[in-house]
Each structure stands twice: as structure tokens, then as C-alpha cells.
Amino acid sequence: MADPIEEQPVSEDSEIEAAEDAYVLDRKALQTILYAVETDDRDALVTAMEPLHAADIADLLEQVNPYDRARLIRLYDKEFDGDILSELDESIREEVISVLNPEVLADAVRELESDDVVDLIEDLEEVQQEAILDALEDVDRAAVEQSLAYPEYSAGRLMQREVVMAPEHWTVGDAIDFMRGTEELPEQFYHVLLVDPRMHPVGNVTLGKIMGSPRATRLKDLVEEVFQIIPATQYEGDVAYAFNQYHLISAPVVDDEGRLVGVITIDDAMAVLDEEHEEDILRLAGVGEGSLSDKVIETTKRRLPWLAVNLVTAVLASLVIAQFERAIGQLVALAVLMPIVASMGGNAGTQSLTVAVRAIATKDLTGANVWRVIRREVIVGLINGLVFAVVMGIVGIVWFGSPGLGYVIAAAMVINLVVAGLAGTVIPVVLDKVGVDPALASGAFVTTVTDVVGFFAFLGLAVVVLL
Numbered sequence: 508m509a510d511p512i513e514e515q516p517v518s519e520d521s522e523i524e525a526a527e528d529a530y531v532l533d534r535k536a537l538q539t540i541l542y543a544v545e546t547d548d549r550d551a552l553v554t555a556m557e558p559l560h561a562a563d564i565a566d567l568l569e570q571v572n573p574y575d576r577a578r579l580i581r582l583y584d585k586e587f588d589g590d591i592l593s594e595l596d597e598s599i600r601e602e603v604i605s606v607l608n609p610e611v612l613a614d615a616v617r618e619l620e621s622d623d624v625v626d627l628i629e630d631l632e633e634v635q636q637e638a639i640l641d642a643l644e645d646v647d648r649a650a651v652e653q654s655l656a657y658p659e660y661s662a663g664r665l666m667q668r669e670v671v672m673a674p675e676h677w678t679v680g681d682a683i684d685f686m687r688g689t690e691e692l693p694e695q696f697y698h699v700l701l702v703d704p705r706m707h708p709v710g711n712v713t714l715g716k717i718m719g720s721p722r723a724t725r726l727k728d729l730v731e732e733v734f735q736i737i738p739a740t741q742y743e744g745d746v747a748y749a750f751n752q753y754h755l756i757s758a759p760v761v762d763d764e765g766r767l768v769g770v771i772t773i774d775d776a777m778a779v780l781d782e783e784h785e786e787d788i789l790r791l792a793g794v795g796e797g798s799l800s801d802k803v804i805e806t807t808k809r810r811l812p813w814l815a816v817n818l819v820t821a822v823l824a825s826l827v828i829a830q831f832e833r834a835i836g837q838l839v840a841l842a843v844l845m846p847i848v849a850s851m852g853g854n855a856g857t858q859s860l861t862v863a864v865r866a867i868a869t870k871d872l873t874g875a876n877v878w879r880v881i882r883r884e885v886i887v888g889l890i891n892g893l894v895f896a897v898v899m900g901i902v903g904i905v906w907f908g909s910p911g912l913g914y915v916i917a918a919a920m921v922i923n924l925v926v927a928g929l930a931g932t933v934i935p936v937v938l939d940k941v942g943v944d945p946a947l948a949s950g951a952f953v954t955t956v957t958d959v960v961g962f963f964a965f966l967g968l969a970v971v972v973l974l
Contacts, residue, residue, distance in 0.1 A: 540567070544579050552579070553586050565594035568603065580606045589615035593623045597630055604635055613642030620693065621647065622667035622775060625654045629664065654769075662746050663739035665779065666760040666769030669693040672700040673726060675709055680722030682712075697756045697772065701726055706766040708759040710734055736761055739768055743779045748870060750776035783868060786946070816951045824849070824958035831966035840907045841969055844899075844916050848965045851895060852923035852957035859884045859931025860953050864946050867939050881932045888928025892921035911973050919965035923957060930956040 536555060543552035556564060568576050568591070580587065580603060587607060592615060595603060604612060616624060616639050624643070628636045628651075640648050650668040657663025671692060673682050682699055686692060698711035710730030720729060735749055735758045749755065750773055760769040828835070828845070835841045863880070866872035872880055896917035903913030934952045935945030 544575060544582060549582050552582050561588055561590035562594045564591050569596050569599060577606045585611055587611050587615055589618035592627055601631055616642045620667045620669055621650045624651050625664055657739055660743045662737045662741045662743060662760050662771060665743050665775050666771045668769050670700060670770045671696050672702050675701040675703060675727050677726050679717050679720045679724045682717055682726060700759050702767055708736060708767050737771060744783050746771060747776045747779040751780060820951055820955040823955055824962055827959050827962045834966060834970050838973060840912055845962055845965050848919045848923055849958045849961035852927045852961040853954055855888055855924045856927035856931040856953040856957045859928050860935060860949050863932045863935045867935060867945055877936055884928035884932045885925055888924040892924035896920045915968045915972050918968055922964040923961040926960045927957045
């Protein structure tokens with residue numbers, strides 16, 4: 508049976524131009540790469556790709572269509588680097604692995620650190636996981652499988668097993684001689700970890716201090732003041748927070764008995780922090796964790812539920828409006844002005860909501876300061892409400908010649924912006940307390956509150972004052 512990728516038609520010029528526009532690379536170099544793929548010129552392709560970083564190659568693979576992607580991978584063949592797999596978006600990683608020659612895949616995976624291998628295979632299908640694990644040496648496979656045994660999104664999944672450690676009684680000379688004599692040092696590391704006889708980490712020493720100190724200096728005299736030990740089961744978001752909060756470069760990971768099992772470095776921690784921020788932004792917009800490489804049906808399924816939620820909130824707001832149908836019929840100006848009140852409340856609520864969700868994610872909003880933050884947002888809403896109340900009051904008088912209408916919309920504006928500031932802060936805090944991701948669910952609740960309160964305040968006051 509033919510490969511479904513190969514059954515797709517050759518890319519059109521417009522698709523190549525789209526890739527050129529989206530991919531940040533010298534236009535001439537990109538044209539050379541795509542032309543080499545079109546003409547099956549492997550030497551030209553390798554020459555053009557040689558100066559590119561693995562992340563740039565991953566970006567290129569993400570931008571081109573599946574047909575050209577498969578041809579490029581097969582043509583690039585043995586030059587394919589393991590770091591490219593690490594940099595690829597998860598949405599196309601399985602596709603790329605399925606196209607790669609098994610021998611090329613095996614060589615690429617062997618080049619990676621254990622944490623990169625874990626990150627690479629944890630979201631793959633079981634068959635592809637086995638293919639990658641089979642490519643590893645027995646020792647490396649055992650290390651990866653042990654990491655995969657830890658809960659998803661835990662420090663145990665994030666750590667790398669390659670650790671440079673030394674007994675706490677060693678000197679600088681002992682450490683230097685050891686590092687020069689061993690052949691299995693990690694490609695990148697920042698500290699030498701000191702351990703006691705039971706393999707418990709007791710401190711770390713930076714390479715800079717080791718290289719700048721006399722050989723007779725004891726390592727334990729050079730340990731850093733800030734030293735954080737990470738439990739293997741700790742949530743990776745909390746790990747990233749610790750790195751950011753305490754300005755860590757690396758940190759040891761320990762098992763339930765406090766024994767050293769790995770180390771987490773700043774690049775992995777910051778990658779998690781970036782993912783957390785990106786995830787919050789996407790969830791606030793109700794689009795989940797999608798990417799530009801996702802298929803139409805996947806994107807549709809991800810967005811459909813939240814559009815359904817928005818439909819429900821819109822229906823609730825419409826039910827409020829329906830209660831004042833007679834009043835709107837008697838005074839058409841109400842229909843003209845009421846969307847303004849709801850819109851202003853929605854925007855104000857979104858502002859407070861965004862600040863609160865961000866503060867919760869960074870642990871800046873806690874039980875100790877929550878009431879102060881709520882009070883601040885309510886006061887801000889009150890001040891903004893008063894400012895726009897004056898503006899809309901004047902609009903109501905000048906536009907419709909009705910002082911009463913001006914007073915009504917002014918009062919409704921103040922009420923809704925105060926409620927928006929309150930709801931935008933309280934709702935994410937309450938959701939976080941009950942274990943619901945505030946970035947995921949807060950938007951729908953805040954929008955419902957500001958719409959319902961805005962319409963009810965404006966139309967209710969209009970009935971009392973004007974009719």
C-alpha cells in the first residue's frame with residue numbers, strides 16, 4: 508500500500524511562497540533548499556542546510572507542507588540530527604519519525620541527553636516509543652524508562668540522568684582530574700554536585716569556582732549559598748517557578764528517600780515556563796493547546812466546545828434582555844446604547860481577569876494579598892466607571908436629548924465596571940481554589956457576569972427612571 512504522504516500532489520508555487528514568508532531565513536538560502544528538494548539534489552541540500560541551527564531546520568519542517576516535508580527528510584537522510592527532533596512541534600513529530608529511516612532515527616536518538624529522549628517519546632504512540640527505545644544502549648534505555656515511570660509533567664520527566672557529582676570531601680584538584688579522565692561527561696553542565704555516602708545531595712559548586720580556585724581547595728568550601736533540592740514527583744510548573752524565583756542554574760532531583768537521581772538545568776526549566784505562559788494565553792482565548800501545524804478537524808474539535816460555552820452565555824444575556832422587551836419597544840434608544848454598557852464591562856473584566864490569571868500562575872496572588880488586589884481592582888473599576896459615566900451621560904443627553912437617559916447609562920456604566928473589576932479577580936481566584944484551571948474557565952464566567960449585570964442594570968434603571 509502506498510504511503511499516504513506520497514499520494515499528495517507536488518506543492519504549488521504559492522505554497523513555497525507562503526513558506527518563504529513565514530520562515531525567518533535568508534530568501535536565497537530558502538529557495539536553494541526548496542529547489543534542491545524539487546530536483547532531488549542531495550549534495551546541494553546538505554550544503555544549504557549545513558549552516559542552519561537545529562531549531563531553524565525544525566521551523567522549516569513545520570512550515571512546508573507534508574509532501575515536501577517527507578521528501579526533504581528522506582533526501583537529507585543521514586545528516587538528520589537528533590536535536591532537530593527535540594526542536595520540532597509535537598503536532599508533527601510523529602509524522603517526521605514515521606518518515607525517517609530507522610537507522611537514521613536510531614543514530615539521531617543516541618545523540619540526545621536522557622531528558623531530551625523522554626521529552627521526545629512521552630507523547631508518541633507505543634509502537635514509535637518502542638522503536639526509539641530499541642535504538643538506545645541498555646543503560647540509556649533503562650534511564651529513560653525510569654524517567655517515564657514518573658508522573659507526567661513531573662520533575663522526574665524533566666530531569667536528565669547525566670549528572671556530574673563528587674564526594675563532599677574531594678578537593679578542586681580531585682574534581683578536575685576526574686572530569687579530565689572521564690569520557691562520559693554531559694555535553695552541557697553548570698555544577699559539580701556534592702553528595703554524601705548515601706548519595707544525598709548536600710551542595711553544588713559552579714565550574715567557574717572550580718577553575719578559579721587552587722587545587723588544594725576543598726569543594727565543600729566553594730558551595731553556593733542558594734541550593735534547592737527538587738523531589739522527582741514535584742509538578743514541573745513549580746520547578747520552573749523555583750528556578751525563576753531563586754535564579755537557579757541547575758538543581759538536583761531526588762527520589763522519595765532523598766537520593767540523587769538526576770538534575771534539571773535552566774534551559775529545561777525555562778522551556779516549561781514558556782510553555783506555561785503560552786498555554787495560559789491560548790486558554791484565555793479558548794483555543795486550547797493548538798499549533799499552526801494542526802489539522803483542520805483537530806483545530807475545529809478543540810475550539811468547538813468553547814464556542815458552545817460562549818453561545819450559552821449569549822443566550823443567558825438574551826434572556827435578560829427579553830425581560831425588558833416592552834421597555835425597549837417604547838424607547839428605541841435603549842437598544843442603541845445597551846451594547847455599549849455590556850461591551851465596556853466585558854473589556855474591563857478581561858483586563859482584571861488577565862492580571863489575576865497571570866498573578867496566580869506566577870504565585871504573586873496569594874491568600875495574603877488577595878483582598879488587597881480585589882479592593883484595588885474594584886476601585887480601579889469605580890474610577891474608570893465614573894470617567895466613562897460622565898462621557899456616556901453627555902452622549903445620552905446630546906444624542907437623544909434626554910437627561911434621564913444620560914443619568915441611566917452613566918449609573919449603569921459605573922455599576923458594570925465595578926462588578927467587572929470584582930468578577931475579573933474573584934472568579935479566577937475561586938476557580939483556582941477548587942482546583943479548576945482559571946485560565947481555562949474564567950473567561951466564560953466573567954463574560955456572563957458582565958453581560959447579565961450590564962444589561963440588567965441599564966434596562967432595569969431605564970424602566971424605573973424613564974418609564
